[in-house]
Amino acid sequence: MEFGPHLMLALLEGAVTSAVLALTAMGLSLVFGVMRVVNVAHGAFFMLGAVAAWWIAQLVGAHPALGFAAALLAAPLLVGAGAMLADRLILARVGYDPERTIVATIGLMYVIEQTVLMGFGPDARPVAPPFDARIALPWVERTAEGLALYWPWGLSITAYKLFVIAAAAAILAGLWALMTRTGAGLVMRATQQDRDMARAFGVPVSRVFARVFGLGAALAAMGAVLVVPIQQAHYLMGGDPLLLSFIVVIIGGLGSLPGTVVAALLIGMTDGIVSVFLSPTLAKIVATLAVALVLVFRPQGLMGRARA
Amino acid sequence: MLELAGVHAAYGRVKVLAGVDLAARAGEIHCLAGRNGAGKTTTLRAVMGLVVPGAGRIALDGADLTGVPAHRIAARGIGYVPQGRRLFPDMTVAENLEMGRRAGTAGPGIRDRMIGLFPRLGERLDQRAHSLSGGEQQMLAVARALSLEPRVLLLDEPTEGLQPSMTALIRDVTLRMRDAGLAVVLVESRIDAITALADRVTLIDTGRTRGTLTRADLAADPARLRRHLGV
Numbered sequence: 001m002e003f004g005p006h007l008m009l010a011l012l013e014g015a016v017t018s019a020v021l022a023l024t025a026m027g028l029s030l031v032f033g034v035m036r037v038v039n040v041a042h043g044a045f046f047m048l049g050a051v052a053a054w055w056i057a058q059l060v061g062a063h064p065a066l067g068f069a070a071a072l073l074a075a076p077l078l079v080g081a082g083a084m085l086a087d088r089l090i091l092a093r094v095g096y097d098p099e100r101t102i103v104a105t106i107g108l109m110y111v112i113e114q115t116v117l118m119g120f121g122p123d124a125r126p127v128a129p130p131f132d133a134r135i136a137l138p139w140v141e142r143t144a145e146g147l148a149l150y151w152p153w154g155l156s157i158t159a160y161k162l163f164v165i166a167a168a169a170a171i172l173a174g175l176w177a178l179m180t181r182t183g184a185g186l187v188m189r190a191t192q193q194d195r196d197m198a199r200a201f202g203v204p205v206s207r208v209f210a211r212v213f214g215l216g217a218a219l220a221a222m223g224a225v226l227v228v229p230i231q232q233a234h235y236l237m238g239g240d241p242l243l244l245s246f247i248v249v250i251i252g253g254l255g256s257l258p259g260t261v262v263a264a265l266l267i268g269m270t271d272g273i274v275s276v277f278l279s280p281t282l283a284k285i286v287a288t289l290a291v292a293l294v295l296v297f298r299p300q301g302l303m304g305r306a307r308a
Numbered sequence: 309m310l311e312l313a314g315v316h317a318a319y320g321r322v323k324v325l326a327g328v329d330l331a332a333r334a335g336e337i338h339c340l341a342g343r344n345g346a347g348k349t350t351t352l353r354a355v356m357g358l359v360v361p362g363a364g365r366i367a368l369d370g371a372d373l374t375g376v377p378a379h380r381i382a383a384r385g386i387g388y389v390p391q392g393r394r395l396f397p398d399m400t401v402a403e404n405l406e407m408g409r410r411a412g413t414a415g416p417g418i419r420d421r422m423i424g425l426f427p428r429l430g431e432r433l434d435q436r437a438h439s440l441s442g443g444e445q446q447m448l449a450v451a452r453a454l455s456l457e458p459r460v461l462l463l464d465e466p467t468e469g470l471q472p473s474m475t476a477l478i479r480d481v482t483l484r485m486r487d488a489g490l491a492v493v494l495v496e497s498r499i500d501a502i503t504a505l506a507d508r509v510t511l512i513d514t515g516r517t518r519g520t521l522t523r524a525d526l527a528a529d530p531a532r533l534r535r536h537l538g539v
Contacts, residue, residue, distance in 0.1 A: 183410065186399075190407055193396045199378035200356050200388045201456070202411035 005139045005155040006276065012137075014272020016161045016230075019168030020223045022264035024241045025248035026175065026257060027219030033255025034192040034212045036098055037091060040105040042220055043242025044112035049079045049221025050233035051116055054125045064128035071127070072167075072225050076218035083217030087210045096209065109238075116235040124237075129229035133159040164226045171222055172261065179257065188212060192255065220245075247287050251294050253304020262302060266290075309334045309491040310355070310386075310460045315364035317354050324350045326515040328364070332460065332491040337482065339494045339502050342512035343538055348495040349391050351512070352462045355493075356388050357381045368460065382411035387453030391464040391495075393445045395452070397438035401429055404437055404452050412456025422451040425481055443474035450481060461485055464495045479505060499533060502526075511536050 028042045052075035057067035086108055094100040136156045138149045179185035190198040191208045199205055223241070224233075231237065248267050252259030267287050274283035294301060310332040317325040325347050332338040340348050353359040355366055357378030366373045368384055382388070387408070396404055402419070409418050423430035426447040432440060437448060446466060453461060463482065467475040482505060486492050496502050502509060503526065511518040513536065526533060 186403060186406060186410075189399060189403075190396050193398055194394055196358050196378075197390065197394045197396065198407075199358065200382060200390070201407045201452070202379050202382045204377070204379045 002139075002152065005137075005152045007273070008137065008139070009155060009157075010273045010276035011269065012157050012161070012272070013276060014269035015165050016268075017271050018265045018268025019165045020227045021241070021244055021248055021268050022261050023168050023171060023223035023226070024220045025245040025252070025260050025264050026172065027216035027223075028245045029249045029252065029255060029257060029260040030188075030219070031213055031216035032249065033257070034188055035091075035096060035209050037096060037101045037213070038098070038105070039213075039216065040102060040242070041086075041108040041112060042105075042216070042245060043238030043240075044109040045079050045083060045217035045238075046220040046224045046241045047116065047233070047235060047238035048082065048112055048217075049075050049224030050127075050228040050231075050237060051120055051125075051235070052078050052221065053225040053228045054127050054233040055120075057127045065130035068127065068130040068225075068229070071228075072222070075225050076221040079221035080214035080218035084210045084214035087213040091213065092206060092209070113235055113238070120233075120235060122235065124232040124234040126232045127228045129158070129160040131159055131163075135159055135162065160229060164230075167226055168223070171219075175219070176257075184211075244287065247291050249301075250291050251301055253301025256301060256303045256305075259301055259303030309369060310493065311365075311367045312351070312355070313365045313367075315351070315354055315366060316362045317350055317359045318362055319350075319359070324359075324515050325354065325361070327517070328354075328512065328515070329517050330493070330510050330520075332493045334459070334491050335486060335489050336507040337486045337492045337494055337505050339496050339506035339509040340512055341496055341502055341506075341509050341533065341537060343497060346512045347515040348497070348512055349464055350515075352388065352390070352464055352493070352495060355381070355386065355462060382456055382458075383413075385412070385457075385459035386462065387412075387456050387458030387460070388462045389449045389453045389464060389466055391468070393449040395437040395445055395448055398436055400434050400436055401440070401448055402433040404448055405429075405455050408452035408455030412458065414455060414457040418455050418457065422455055425454070425484075426451050426477075443470050443477075446470060446474065446478060450478060454485070458490065460491045460493065462493045462495075465497070466494070467498075467501060497537060499537060502533065503530075509533065 024046055028039060031037055031039045053071035056071040056074050060067040060070045090104050090108060091101055094104055134156050136151050139152050139155060140147050141150050179189065187203050187208055190201070190203055191205055195205055244267065248263040249260060251266065252263030270286055271283040274286055312328050312330040315325055315328040328347065328351050330338070330340065340351060342348050350359055354361050357376055361374055368386065373381060373384065396407060405419050405422055428444060429447055429451055432444065437445060440448065450466065466478050470478065482492060482494065494505060506523070508520055508522050509526065510520045521532070
């Protein structure tokens with residue numbers, strides 16, 4: 001394949017990675033931004049979303065699209081409810097202390113992973129994509145008559161991957177509307193900006209924390225449900241999303257939601273291009289190097305605000 | 309209206325309040341006067357539930373507020389303008405006012421009333437709070453607290469660091485709120501502000517209140533306030 005079509009393929013793969021990463025990292029960023037909690041169990045919630053998607057798809061049976069639609073709705077709700085319960089039972093009891101919550105969420109991660117291993121087993125489980133179509137993509141070539149479209153061999157993408165990009169964009173737009181256009185979003189932003197003043201103006205901060213922790217986990221679960229027809233569900237699948245989410249959140253600026261989207265695009269696209277043209281391992285090295293550079297030269301992240 | 313009796317409070321092991329008594333009535337400006345570190349700000353934070361009193365009682369119209377969760381205090385009718393303004397910096401002026409409105413029972417019309425009090429805020433509704441000037445930020449802090457239509461207004465050094473025209477505006481609004489029947493508790497350490505505004509003054513030192521003076525007391529012995537404030 002020529003360079004141009006090859007690059008387009010890499011960019012499309014990168015866009016899929018960016019879409020899932022943006023959703024997952026957004027959950028982590030939201031939880032850190034509002035609660036100042038570094039949620040090490042975020043990858044475990046992602047995995048739980050994938051496993052729940054498999055379980056729900058099995059339960060529903062029938063047409064794969066029906067099972068997938070049920071999973072996309074129910075898995076984030078289940079995982080979000082579980083996270084809210086964890087918030088009440090664990091994080092609230094350690095007073096949301098930054099250090100203790102790190103240790104607590106490490107413990108929570110192991111508990112979730114081992115519980116899934118016991119109940120679900122060590123095998124990777126596939127979820128059928130809701131549709132199977134493959135779309136051939138055109139490219140332009142210069143001919144004697146000028147530019148003309150042609151369909152290079154191998155330049156195609158599954159319709160499902162395009163759906164993943166569109167669905168993630170729609171969910172992120174919904175989240176943006178929630179945060180900027182609703183009373184619930186106003187209250188979450190108030191809690192993020194000044195916890196004490198939020199209390200002084202009637203915000204039940206601990207209830208907001210529980211909802212934010214649930215929403216953060218639900219976002220990770222949505223990312224997982226979207227990815228599981230491509231990657232399969234496995235009890236250890238949360239490691240990479242956790243690492244990449246931290247990379248994205250640090251590059252974007254801790255707690256900055258626009259920064260998280262920009263960084264997810266940067267990391268996802270870089271991952272797509274470097275993985276296609278060079279190697280996937282090198283893509284991870286580049287991402288880690290980017291974090292190191294950001295930490296040295298702009299510790300507040302691309303769109304984070306420097307603290308006085 | 310607002311009564312504090314024998315209030316004790318601490319930050320961890322550091323005792324900050326060791327017996328605060330105060331009674332603010334409707335339709336008066338009640339100053340809490342003391343030097344830096346005397347416990348003035350902590351007293352207001354204790355009323356707002358942001359510091360939980362270790363002992364004593366805080367009551368509003370006879371109803372006990374001690375131990376009521378902080379997020380339920382505002383709805384009882386207490387508006388708070390903290391030291392340093394503490395606006396929600398990345399929110400717009402309109403959103404800051406909305407946070408105040410949501411905390412109380414006022415309808416959406418309250419925003420126009422606040423703009424009537426502080427017309428400049430009306431020109432800045434879509435501007436983020438952190439980008440306002442110091443004076444505008446203080447106007448917004450007061451307007452945010454008034455947006456919940458409080459019966460008691462707690463003001464913590466509201467004119468600190470402001471230019472004279474802004475100071476005059478904030479003082480004028482404070483007097484208008486008093487005349488509208490609110491109980492205003494004003495934390496101050498500056499004599500000119502106290503003598504210009506206070507109907508009564510409760511003196512506080514090292515976490516303990518040391519008596520309450522009326523305007524007549526202040527007029528009879530102006531040196532007492534000076535001695536207390538160490539100026």
